[in-house]
Amino acid sequence: MQLRLDRPKLISLAAGFTDSESLPVSEAAEILNEVLKPGKRGQTALQYGSTAGDPALRKRTLERVEKLDGARTGYTPANVIITHGSQQLLYILTEALCDPGDIVLVEDPTYFVYLDILRSHGIRARGVRLTPDGMDLEHLDEVLGDLKRRGELKRVKMLYQITYFQNPTGWTSRYDRKAGTLELLRKYERAAGHPIYLLEDAAYRELRFAGDEMPSALAARKSRDRVLYAGTYSKPFATGARVGFGILPEPVLTAAVRIKGNHDFGTSNLLQHLLLRALETCKYETHVGKIQTRYRRKAQLMTAAIKSHFPGNVSWTEPRGGLYVWASAPPGKASGVKSKLFQTALARGVLYVPGELCYSDDPARRKPNRDMRISFGGAADGDIPIGIARLGTILRELCGS
Amino acid sequence: MQLRLDRPKLISLAAGFTDSESLPVSEAAEILNEVLKPGKRGQTALQYGSTAGDPALRKRTLERVEKLDGARTGYTPANVIITHGSQQLLYILTEALCDPGDIVLVEDPTYFVYLDILRSHGIRARGVRLTPDGMDLEHLDEVLGDLKRRGELKRVKMLYQITYFQNPTGWTSRYDRKAGTLELLRKYERAAGHPIYLLEDAAYRELRFAGDEMPSALAARKSRDRVLYAGTYSKPFATGARVGFGILPEPVLTAAVRIKGNHDFGTSNLLQHLLLRALETCKYETHVGKIQTRYRRKAQLMTAAIKSHFPGNVSWTEPRGGLYVWASAPPGKASGVKSKLFQTALARGVLYVPGELCYSDDPARRKPNRDMRISFGGAADGDIPIGIARLGTILRELCGS
Numbered sequence: 001m002q003l004r005l006d007r008p009k010l011i012s013l014a015a016g017f018t019d020s021e022s023l024p025v026s027e028a029a030e031i032l033n034e035v036l037k038p039g040k041r042g043q044t045a046l047q048y049g050s051t052a053g054d055p056a057l058r059k060r061t062l063e064r065v066e067k068l069d070g071a072r073t074g075y076t077p078a079n080v081i082i083t084h085g086s087q088q089l090l091y092i093l094t095e096a097l098c099d100p101g102d103i104v105l106v107e108d109p110t111y112f113v114y115l116d117i118l119r120s121h122g123i124r125a126r127g128v129r130l131t132p133d134g135m136d137l138e139h140l141d142e143v144l145g146d147l148k149r150r151g152e153l154k155r156v157k158m159l160y161q162i163t164y165f166q167n168p169t170g171w172t173s174r175y176d177r178k179a180g181t182l183e184l185l186r187k188y189e190r191a192a193g194h195p196i197y198l199l200e201d202a203a204y205r206e207l208r209f210a211g212d213e214m215p216s217a218l219a220a221r222k223s224r225d226r227v228l229y230a231g232t233y234s235k236p237f238a239t240g241a242r243v244g245f246g247i248l249p250e251p252v253l254t255a256a257v258r259i260k261g262n263h264d265f266g267t268s269n270l271l272q273h274l275l276l277r278a279l280e281t282c283k284y285e286t287h288v289g290k291i292q293t294r295y296r297r298k299a300q301l302m303t304a305a306i307k308s309h310f311p312g313n314v315s316w317t318e319p320r321g322g323l324y325v326w327a328s329a330p331p332g333k334a335s336g337v338k339s340k341l342f343q344t345a346l347a348r349g350v351l352y353v354p355g356e357l358c359y360s361d362d363p364a365r366r367k368p369n370r371d372m373r374i375s376f377g378g379a380a381d382g383d384i385p386i387g388i389a390r391l392g393t394i395l396r397e398l399c400g401s
Numbered sequence: 402m403q404l405r406l407d408r409p410k411l412i413s414l415a416a417g418f419t420d421s422e423s424l425p426v427s428e429a430a431e432i433l434n435e436v437l438k439p440g441k442r443g444q445t446a447l448q449y450g451s452t453a454g455d456p457a458l459r460k461r462t463l464e465r466v467e468k469l470d471g472a473r474t475g476y477t478p479a480n481v482i483i484t485h486g487s488q489q490l491l492y493i494l495t496e497a498l499c500d501p502g503d504i505v506l507v508e509d510p511t512y513f514v515y516l517d518i519l520r521s522h523g524i525r526a527r528g529v530r531l532t533p534d535g536m537d538l539e540h541l542d543e544v545l546g547d548l549k550r551r552g553e554l555k556r557v558k559m560l561y562q563i564t565y566f567q568n569p570t571g572w573t574s575r576y577d578r579k580a581g582t583l584e585l586l587r588k589y590e591r592a593a594g595h596p597i598y599l600l601e602d603a604a605y606r607e608l609r610f611a612g613d614e615m616p617s618a619l620a621a622r623k624s625r626d627r628v629l630y631a632g633t634y635s636k637p638f639a640t641g642a643r644v645g646f647g648i649l650p651e652p653v654l655t656a657a658v659r660i661k662g663n664h665d666f667g668t669s670n671l672l673q674h675l676l677l678r679a680l681e682t683c684k685y686e687t688h689v690g691k692i693q694t695r696y697r698r699k700a701q702l703m704t705a706a707i708k709s710h711f712p713g714n715v716s717w718t719e720p721r722g723g724l725y726v727w728a729s730a731p732p733g734k735a736s737g738v739k740s741k742l743f744q745t746a747l748a749r750g751v752l753y754v755p756g757e758l759c760y761s762d763d764p765a766r767r768k769p770n771r772d773m774r775i776s777f778g779g780a781a782d783g784d785i786p787i788g789i790a791r792l793g794t795i796l797r798e799l800c801g802s
Contacts, residue, residue, distance in 0.1 A: 017448065017449055023444045025438075026439060029434055029437035029443070032430065032434075033430055033433075037426075042427075043426060044421075044641075045426075045641055046425070046429060047419070047639075047641050048419075048640045084664075084665045084668075087663075087664070088664055091665075120660065238447035238448075239447070240449065240669060240671045242485075242665065242668075262492055262521060263488070263664070264485045264486045264488050264643065267485075268672055269641035270672065271669055
């Protein structure tokens with residue numbers, strides 16, 4: 001992000017920025033004018049709230065997830081916590097559940113900032129193979145079995161999964177894979193001696209522009225108390241507003257609220273009221289519809305350009321939502337920070353996220369180093385084909401075809 | 402806070418709420434209307450920013466602290482980080498500098514939430530006697546000497562001090578005490594084998610309504626690179642807006658920015674732009690003037706009521722700023738959560754913060770248990786004399802006079 005901010009001529013297909021032009025500027029102004037009316041209401045928005053979040057927003061949040069799931073969760077608003085973006089929730093849950101030396105299972109590849117959260121706490125990440133349909137359950141069983149044999153199951157506290165339009169691959173997990181994951185975790189719980197939670201990061205869920213809605217892991221009612229659901233209003237509405245949330249079972253909720261209190265007492269009430277009114281007035285819903293259309297178009301711009309410019313031996317997947325295309329150079333060709341590909345791209349003014357950053361350090365396999373996360377979210381429409389053309393030229397030069 | 406929110410008839414003199422009626426509702430509405438104009442500016446406010454914070458706000462922040470100090474710090478805006486309230490900065494700095502088992506020196510008494518941050522990370526707090534003029538330097542020397550003898554100096558990473566209208570006592574540290582503290586820390590650094598930082602929490606600095614401005618520890622130029630300055634715009638402007646900041650030497654700044662990235666990528670841009678424009682348009686300055694006048698009046702309401710209602714053997718200090726009066730029952734009379742005093746007060750509808758919560762667990766002394774933190778910040782004007790009268794009646798009953 002810093003590079004993008006410093007070098008305006010560079011076309012960044014790296015940053016997970018959302019689309020600037022479609023940000024709800026006038027909607028936010030209208031809502032805040034209403035929220036900041038003289039009197040009690042305006043004062044409440046500018047005063048401290050309670051640490052877990054605004055009660056009305058917690059209620060709406062539960063209702064919204066239940067609407068997306070097409071089913072009741074069986075939870076009440078007391079199971080909801082509001083955070084300063086869902087990133088903060090990931091951080092807090094990791095603090096709440098893990099000690100240094102513990103193990104968190106992650107998708108291979110996964111969200112690179114989450115890997116840094118783990119590293120910074122001395123927590124080990126262990127990768128589980130990811131397929132375009134979700135977790136590779138056979139591999140998950142193998143990994144858990146291996147940890148059990150090595151007496152390390154007691155260090156495994158959770159599995160972290162980005163289930164919708166995953167960062168970095170753009171893939172969405174099928175529901176049965178999530179249910180299967182929960183069953184496998186349950187199977188190994190006795191040997192672990194404690195619950196192994198599934199942290200379902202649904203950050204990109206509402207950025208769907210093709211395919212059908214998919215229930216979250218909360219729909220697995222039998223295993224509901226093992227699911228930690230992390231969602232956000234920032235990406236679908238306004239990233240600058242930073243409002244995320246969690247739907248959590250006891251006692252995880254209580255632990256998370258306590259840590260949240262130590263972080264910041266609670267998310268800015270002003271931001272919470274902005275999102276609450278956006279939801280209540282349907283401005284949120286309307287806006288989500290608009291940006292889905294917009295991202296569909298941006299994704300099409302990108303995939304059309306990829307079809308024209310990338311050599312045939314670079315594989316990639318057509319996205320159905322989210323912000324990313326995941327592309328892989330042919331075997332033997334590196335895409336990492338030190339690679340000729342990345343350095344040439346940088347020199348010619350186009351930036352992607354090297355796939356290697358998205359893989360955990362895992363002695364069980366060599367770290368893949370030929371993938372690229374290419375984002376269509378933040379770049380201007382006109383820049384997308386130019387950036388892809390630049391990258392395509394380099395790929396043709398380096399990878400032939 | 403939860404109690405206050407749940408039991409409206411209770412008069413809470415406990416919560417560190419700021420005064421609701423004086424919140425800048427119309428000012429915030431006006432600013433946000435301007436910030437959220439269609440086009441680039443509005444988009445920037447609703448988009449991600451950089452992790453360390455908005456460059457213009459970082460610059461203004463440095464200038465503001467230098468204005469309060471009446472002297473240049475010698476720092477640049479690159480030494481400033483913006484956080485989601487200054488509480489988040491305290492958390493991040495503790496994470497950045499301390500490992501489990503480490504020791505942080507704290508004022509005795511100190512801010513109770515900070516004690517919980519330390520506890521939750523397995524960090525030990527060691528109390529240093531506080532006087533109405535600041536740290537007791539002789540005691541600090543003793544404590545450091547004792548830690549040195551016991552080979553524990555290498556575990557001491559910083560000293561945490563709330564230097565203006567302290568929470569809970571309301572006392573302000575004289576500048577020479579801060580300079581003396583820095584000298585003492587420096588004296589023991591060689592034996593420690595690493596820097597021992599002074600974390601100066603200036604959260605209440607701008608809530609001054611009597612006495613003169615006091616330079617911060619940053620004014621001790623020779624020791625500037627040992628000072629971690631934590632400030633906030635939330636308390637002086639709007640607690641619901643949650644914008645705090647740090648002025649930090651390298652390499653602490655870099656470590657803090659990295660951790661901040663893992664927490665939340667950066668504080669909401671919308672909130673940052675609100676504060677930036679408040680500063681640029683002088684609405685901030687004007688508002689600070691207003692609330693200083695208002696808190697002076699609320700403090701007078703409280704001290705007048707205390708004079709009428711408290712028995713003579715309860716000691717207390719006249720506040721010159723901040724939100725709190727610190728009062729002590731006579732020796733032998735307890736004020737803690739389980740005490741008759743606290744329980745009777747609760748039953749009769751008045752709440753204070755028991756002083757015992759503000760003392761660290763310290764084997765070197767018995768934990769004091771006869772103090773009360775009584776806040777005039779959040780209560781309505783009319784409730785202050787009623788709450789104090791209730792409390793005074795109980796004190797006369799229990800402590801005689």
